[in-house]
Every structure is written in C-alpha cells, then in structure tokens.
Amino acid sequence: MANDAPTPQAHARPAEPREDAVVEVRGLRKSYGAKRAVDGVDLTIRRGQIYAILGPNGAGKTTTVEMIAGLRSPDAGTVRVLGSDPERSRHQVQEHLGVQLQEARLPDKLRVREALDLYASFYPDPADPAELLSLLRLEDKAESPFGKLSGGQQQRLSIALSLIGRPQVAILDELTTGLDPQARRDTWALIESVRDSGVTIILVTHFMDEAERLADRIAIIDRGRVVAEGTASELISAGQERRSLLLRLPSEAPAGLREMLADLPEVDEVSEVGAALRISGAERVLPAVVAALDQRGVIPDELRTASRNLEDVFVELAGAHHETQEA
Numbered sequence: 001m002a003n004d005a006p007t008p009q010a011h012a013r014p015a016e017p018r019e020d021a022v023v024e025v026r027g028l029r030k031s032y033g034a035k036r037a038v039d040g041v042d043l044t045i046r047r048g049q050i051y052a053i054l055g056p057n058g059a060g061k062t063t064t065v066e067m068i069a070g071l072r073s074p075d076a077g078t079v080r081v082l083g084s085d086p087e088r089s090r091h092q093v094q095e096h097l098g099v100q101l102q103e104a105r106l107p108d109k110l111r112v113r114e115a116l117d118l119y120a121s122f123y124p125d126p127a128d129p130a131e132l133l134s135l136l137r138l139e140d141k142a143e144s145p146f147g148k149l150s151g152g153q154q155q156r157l158s159i160a161l162s163l164i165g166r167p168q169v170a171i172l173d174e175l176t177t178g179l180d181p182q183a184r185r186d187t188w189a190l191i192e193s194v195r196d197s198g199v200t201i202i203l204v205t206h207f208m209d210e211a212e213r214l215a216d217r218i219a220i221i222d223r224g225r226v227v228a229e230g231t232a233s234e235l236i237s238a239g240q241e242r243r244s245l246l247l248r249l250p251s252e253a254p255a256g257l258r259e260m261l262a263d264l265p266e267v268d269e270v271s272e273v274g275a276a277l278r279i280s281g282a283e284r285v286l287p288a289v290v291a292a293l294d295q296r297g298v299i300p301d302e303l304r305t306a307s308r309n310l311e312d313v314f315v316e317l318a319g320a321h322h323e324t325q326e327a
C-alpha cells in the first residue's frame, strides 16, 4: 500500500442512490505510480445478488474490491456501501461487510474452532461458530489445525471467517483458485446457500464458468474499466450477430485447409478444440465455410453450429490484448 497517498476526490461524480443498491461505485480510479489499475469504474450491486467481477489477471478486480472494502484509498470517485463511505465510516461499514481476500492464510497451528472464536470476538453480535461449521461442512474439522486442512477445507474456513460477523455484504476474491472440480462445485453450492440466506455476495473471479454458473449479474473488467455488464444471458445474447461453428475434418483433408479457412473474409478466428476446429466470424460464416470445403471436395466428419457462451464474450471483449497486457 506504499503508493496510497490520500488524494482529493473533488472531481468525483455524486452517487445516485438506488433503493435496493447495497454497493454503489461511481467513477472509481486508482493508479500505482504510472500504472492505472482502476480507470473509471461504475458499479451498482443490489441486495441479495451474487455479483461477479470478472476479468483477466491484472484487470484491476482486487484493487476495485479493496476500495469497496475501504482497504485502499481511491484517487478519484465515490464508493458507498449500505449508503456509507467505507473510508470515512470504516467501523460502520466493516460491521456489515465480510471480506475474504485472495490467498489469505492463517497460522498453520491455529485450530478451526480457535480461528472462528478469535474472529467472532471482533464483532458485537457474531454468528454462532457451530452453525457456521455446519453450514460449511467443517463440523468434524473443528479441532484440526489450519495447516492440516485440505485446500477446499481451508477455503471453506476462510468463507466461514468472512461470514462470522453476520455481514450483509461479503466480498469473496478468487474463491475457487486451486480447488479440484468437485471442491469447486461444492463451494459454488455453498455460495448459493449463503446468498439464499440473504447475504449479498461480490465474487471476484477470472473463471468464466464460475461467473456464468453462479452470478446473478456480471461486470467484465478489463484494463481497469467495465467493458460489459449484465446477466450472463444478456452478455451472451448481445453480439449474437457473431457465429461460431465446430468442424472436424477428415484425416485425408488437404494440407493448408485451416489457413485457407482462416483467410476467408467471413472468418475472424480459427482455434483448435480437441480434434475439431472452432471457427468464429460474421453472420455468413457457416455458408462460406461449407462453400469453401465443397469447392475443394472436402466432406467434413462433423460440422455443427456452436452455441455462444460467456467465454466467447470474454475473448471478444478482453481477450485480444490479454497476452500483451501480461507481458
């Protein structure tokens, strides 16, 4: 936090409060030296939602939620959590906000029950640790030291700790990174039950399947800006004029066919998906590919249209410069 010199917020646009908005962010900016990490972010998060902040590594997600949690000072912009500024009304906001930040580690020897009791002691009216242990299916691990828990159990404990103060809003950052597929699915089910118990959840993730599966709304953040916002189906259906198809060529297909398809004016992108090619492009990409194959006497083993998913949206919006950004 060395670069967090407090700066005036004189140019911030005033927040327009909305009735059921629990988090309102307007014109949020934050730089680290010359690096603009967050570059004018607006967000409205309503009560009872799972709201995903989705973006590639380094997009500015963590910096954004750290400002929502009052852990970093914005250079400009406003944040309201339950109507209050998390920096100026730190205690008031922290009482209602649970935060589970990326890769939070506890001392290896600290036992699960001790960790819950310790965190509970920070709050005037904490949740019952026994209830949380049962909600997170950690009852039989209550006496286990943190260092002896599996990755999934450690993750569940860190969720439990973020919920111990009975928060109205919980921020969960990179929740399922490093978990195996079953543990991820278990964690997703758990997050849904936490949302159903009335907690608004801000889920920071770079996993598209996680956002698509869990979130009521999604903000896609790229290079410090919100590049798209809506429900998963809204994001997927915007841009339907683009089409994708899956093509499996016969083994005797002439060499150079892939390059020939990539050069068609209707084709934007050709990528490999297992043994097949995924071809994306303009509305007329399917007839163009069929005609080009027919002209060369190639009969495909398989050719079908592919339904668009959040990954396609993400690649279109944030994918193009992702690698250069990381370099």
Ligand SMILES: Nc1ncnc2c1ncn2[C@@H]1O[C@H](COP(=O)(O)OP(=O)(O)OP(=O)(O)O)[C@@H](O)[C@H]1O
Residues within 6 Å of the ligand: 001, 002, 003, 032, 035, 036, 037, 055, 056, 057, 058, 059, 060, 061, 062, 063, 064, 206
């Ligand atoms: N304390 C810091 N000092 C300097 N630069 C930082 C600091 N924290 C983050 N950055 C830079 O700011 C940009 C945004 O980082 P941030 O962690 O907010 O992104 P992110 O989307 O959460 O990515 P990740 O998932 O990789 O954490 C990145 O380029 C990062 O390198």
